[in-house]
Amino acid sequence: xxxxxxSTELQAPETQYExxxxxxxxxxxxxxxxxxxxxxxxxxxxxLNEAVVRxxxxxxxxxxxxxxxxxxxxxxxxxxxxxxxxxxxxAPLDYQDYSYYSAPTCGSCDSESGSESEVDPxxxxxxxxxxxxxxxxxxxxxxxxxFDSISVSTNKREDLSELGIIFCSFSEAVQxxxxxxxxxxxxxxxxxxxxxxxxxxxxxxxxTFVYIPEGVRCPIDLSTYFRINEAKTGQFERTILVAEKxxxxxxxxxxxxxxxDTYQLHAAVVEVIVLDDAEVKYSTVQNWxxxxxxxxxxxxxxxxxxxxxxxxxxxxxxxxAETGSAITWKYPSCILKGDHSIxxxxxxxxxxxxQQADTGTKxxxxxxxxxxxxISKGISAGHSDNTYRGLVxxxxxxxxxxxxxxxxxxxxxxxxGAHTFPYIEVENATAQVEHEATTSRIGxxxxxxxxxxGIREEDAISMIVNGFCKEVFSELPLEFAQExxxxxxxxxxxxxG
Amino acid sequence: MLLNIxxxxxxxxxxxxxxxxxxxxxxxxxxxxxxxxxxxxxTLASVLAGKDNYEVTAGSVAFxxxxxxxxxxxxxxxxxxxxxxxxxxxxxxxxxxxxxxxxVNAVREEQGLPPLDxxxxxxxxxxKIELLEMRPDLLERSVNVGFSGxxxxxxxxxxxxxxxxxxxxxxxTDSGLDIDALRLxxxxxxxxxxxxxxxxxxxHYQRLLDYIKPDHVHVLYDGKVIKSxxxxxxHELEENGYDEIVKQHQQA
Ligand SMILES: Nc1ncnc2c1ncn2[C@@H]1O[C@H](COP(=O)(O)OP(=O)(O)OP(=O)(O)O)[C@@H](O)[C@H]1O
Ligand SMILES: [Mg+2]
Numbered sequence: 001x002x003x004x005x006x007s008t009e010l011q012a013p014e015t016q017y018e019x020x021x022x023x024x025x026x027x028x029x030x031x032x033x034x035x036x037x038x039x040x041x042x043x044x045x046x047x048l049n050e051a052v053v054r055x056x057x058x059x060x061x062x063x064x065x066x067x068x069x070x071x072x073x074x075x076x077x078x079x080x081x082x083x084x085x086x087x088x089x090x091a092p093l094d095y096q097d098y099s100y101y102s103a104p105t106c107g108s109c110d111s112e113s114g115s116e117s118e119v120d121p122x123x124x125x126x127x128x129x130x131x132x133x134x135x136x137x138x139x140x141x142x143x144x145x146x147f148d149s150i151s152v153s154t155n156k157r158e159d160l161s162e163l164g165i166i167f168c169s170f171s172e173a174v175q176x177x178x179x180x181x182x183x184x185x186x187x188x189x190x191x192x193x194x195x196x197x198x199x200x201x202x203x204x205x206x207x208t209f210v211y212i213p214e215g216v217r218c219p220i221d222l223s224t225y226f227r228i229n230e231a232k233t234g235q236f237e238r239t240i241l242v243a244e245k246x247x248x249x250x251x252x253x254x255x256x257x258x259x260x261d262t263y264q265l266h267a268a269v270v271e272v273i274v275l276d277d278a279e280v281k282y283s284t285v286q287n288w289x290x291x292x293x294x295x296x297x298x299x300x301x302x303x304x305x306x307x308x309x310x311x312x313x314x315x316x317x318x319x320x321a322e323t324g325s326a327i328t329w330k331y332p333s334c335i336l337k338g339d340h341s342i343x344x345x346x347x348x349x350x351x352x353x354x355q356q357a358d359t360g361t362k363x364x365x366x367x368x369x370x371x372x373x374x375i376s377k378g379i380s381a382g383h384s385d386n387t388y389r390g391l392v393x394x395x396x397x398x399x400x401x402x403x404x405x406x407x408x409x410x411x412x413x414x415x416x417g418a419h420t421f422p423y424i425e426v427e428n429a430t431a432q433v434e435h436e437a438t439t440s441r442i443g444x445x446x447x448x449x450x451x452x453x454g455i456r457e458e459d460a461i462s463m464i465v466n467g468f469c470k471e472v473f474s475e476l477p478l479e480f481a482q483e484x485x486x487x488x489x490x491x492x493x494x495x496x497g
Numbered sequence: 498m499l500l501n502i503x504x505x506x507x508x509x510x511x512x513x514x515x516x517x518x519x520x521x522x523x524x525x526x527x528x529x530x531x532x533x534x535x536x537x538x539x540t541l542a543s544v545l546a547g548k549d550n551y552e553v554t555a556g557s558v559a560f561x562x563x564x565x566x567x568x569x570x571x572x573x574x575x576x577x578x579x580x581x582x583x584x585x586x587x588x589x590x591x592x593x594x595x596x597x598x599x600x601v602n603a604v605r606e607e608q609g610l611p612p613l614d615x616x617x618x619x620x621x622x623x624x625k626i627e628l629l630e631m632r633p634d635l636l637e638r639s640v641n642v643g644f645s646g647x648x649x650x651x652x653x654x655x656x657x658x659x660x661x662x663x664x665x666x667x668x669x670t671d672s673g674l675d676i677d678a679l680r681l682x683x684x685x686x687x688x689x690x691x692x693x694x695x696x697x698x699x700x701h702y703q704r705l706l707d708y709i710k711p712d713h714v715h716v717l718y719d720g721k722v723i724k725s726x727x728x729x730x731x732h733e734l735e736e737n738g739y740d741e742i743v744k745q746h747q748q749a
Contacts (some may be wrong), residue, residue, distance in 0.1 A: 452579075470590060
């Protein structure tokens with residue numbers, strides 16, 4: 001079957017940078033990232049089969065072991081059924097109706113991905129529009145920018161490499177650091193972990209690879225920005241982050257996609273490995289296109305994120321602000337294996353219009369005196385559904401383990417739903433597990449009180465919602481926290497009245 | 498004239514509550530409104546403030562020369578209409594500081610003034626906190642959360658002092674206050690009195706009125722003002738109740 005390899009579709013060379021203005025103006029004023037970049041791209045035909053998996057691997061010039069990993073995963077994936085246990089309704093996807101590889105090609109550039117000078121100008125403009133500093137203009141942050149299936153630029157790598165820090169695209173890591181990738185890939189999220197992890201393992205497009213050597217405190221935030229541009233394309237990034245003994249890193253990711261009237265698929269896998277005394281802060285601001293008011297289009301965000309606190313006294317914090325996507329299915333988790341290790345999950349998930357989010361975390365306590373904290377704030381507006389699903393599991397070995405969970409839900413209007421499914425399994429009698437939950441509603445009376453003081457309804461809602469989310473936002477790096485607040489305000493537009 | 502209400506009729510859930518109410522208020526005047534439970538006093542306050550489940554079916558309200566009924570509630574507030582609620586609302590997670598800074602700046606924007614930053618606002622709020630003897634950590638606490646009934650009402654008067662409105666409508670601000678709090682609130686109101694600022698004070702009791710000495714007193718009954726007079730009307734009501742006045746009205 002040569003068709004996957006050969007019939008790549010090259011689009012018109014004139015590269016105009018167009019916003020889908022009418023769409024934005026009419027239905028989607030709330031989604032300012034909804035523009036489309038028309039760069040020259042190479043896109044595989046729709047469809048998924050072994051030949052496509054081989055073609056992706058060939059495209060990236062991958063070594064044998066990587067192709068084997070993909071093929072094993074693909075074979076396994078074919079035996080699985082799409083899961084529908086989440087509290088989100090969608091028709092089974094037609095996996096043959098997506099393209100599994102799409103990348104901008106730059107006429108004048110010889111290599112396909114990589115260093116800073118070779119970014120397609122249209123793609124560079126798109127990132128500039130999104131406020132992503134891909135040219136290294138912000139001194140406090142290093143950025144890996146991923147456009148559809150490939151990483152188009154990773155900056156500040158040289159500075160970081162002086163400290164021994166590896167920060168590069170996943171594809172490059174496969175070429176340049178094969179031992180490290182082989183050592184860690186699939187150790188936290190095996191290819192057979194679940195349906196979407198298997199799919200990702202088979203068709204992984206690109207992603208970020210981060211390695212912080214022993215004793216190094218990464219002086220700047222590392223970040224990845226994911227942009228899905230092409231229609232009917234899946235993005236399947238694979239991220240691996242390793243923090244060696246005594247190291248520290250703060251890693252951020254942001255995402256967006258153009259306004260499309262069909263679902264786009266995003267199935268990522270993230271693996272984090274934290275060794276003795278090391279600390280990783282992993283923050284996400286997720287702003288994928290949520291679909292329109294009737295629930296048409298939007299990103300299906302089916303993500304497996306998991307970290308292992310392998311060493312003693314290690315610490316992993318997940319902080320997420322989820323405002324986008326039509327459907328979110330995401331449970332960033334911590335396996336607390338090292339004694340005295342700490343897992344944290346701080347989450348704000350906001351759904352509006354017809355969005356559906358089923359998100360939460362798993363804290364698996366294995367080591368002694370391991371501690372975990374879960375703070376989840378769910379906000380539902382419009383006709384949306386918002387579910388917290390979490391598991392706290394204390395294994396017999398986890399002497400003295402402790403967990404504190406707080407799940408708060410806020411409802412705006414009376415057409416939306418909030419659901420909480422906290423599962424707790426305790427197999428060690430010395431463990432302490434505490435759970436608190438509240439549900440509140442922004443009432444007409446509260447809004448009228450604010451308006452009577454001269455405060456506009458939108459401002460009142462965003463003030464109330466931000467107050468509700470304060471504990472989580474305070475965990476985000478400052479700039480990100482501000483972005484998250486603004487996103488909340490935008491996502492809430494038109495949620496009442 | 499600051500406020501001119503003519504033949505105001507309003508209903509809620511298709512039940513008519515205000516049935517042709519007239520009231521004229523000049524700048525600097527203090528008007529007391531009394532009347533039995535269910536007469537429509539809070540309804541009048543809500544209609545003036547623009548609460549949206551009330552429907553005005555007839556009549557007009559001019560406020561500072563504009564058609565009040567045409568404005569959104571937040572515009573009315575920005576133009577200087579303030580309502581101290583019979584039941585102030587709690588807003589968890591939102592500090593009094595953020596709430597009132599936002600409100601003060603909304604009004605300032607309307608007046609073409611630059612916004613107050615956090616430091617300016619703190620300085621501005623300090624006197625008012627002292628005036629009403631509010632707890633020193635007031636600004637850090639969430640709006641009305643964990644406040645006693647009396648504290649909530651004092652907080653509304655504190656907000657009024659910050660916003661410096663043209664028309665202050667106080668809906669039973671005195672009920673539920675202990676003697677000291679009542680004095681503080683009355684003192685707060687008296688401090689705010691000026692030649693431009695007018696008040697509508699809804700109350701069931703003489704005590705607050707003794708402190709603030711209203712210029713005019715109205716009796717509201719069954720959605721209408723059935724009798725108006727000076728301060729002496731308060732004594733008359735205190736002695737005879739509403740029966741006598743209602744009877745006179747029904748005979749007329
Ligand atoms: N949603 C509603 N549907 C029907 N009637 C209502 C509704 N809300 C209020 N009312 C009625 O409107 C009338 C006026 O109520 P309002 O609260 O204005 O009285 P009030 O004069 O402020 O009384 P009080 O002295 O007890 O505070 C009452 O008879 C009340 O039952
Ligand atoms: Mg009342």
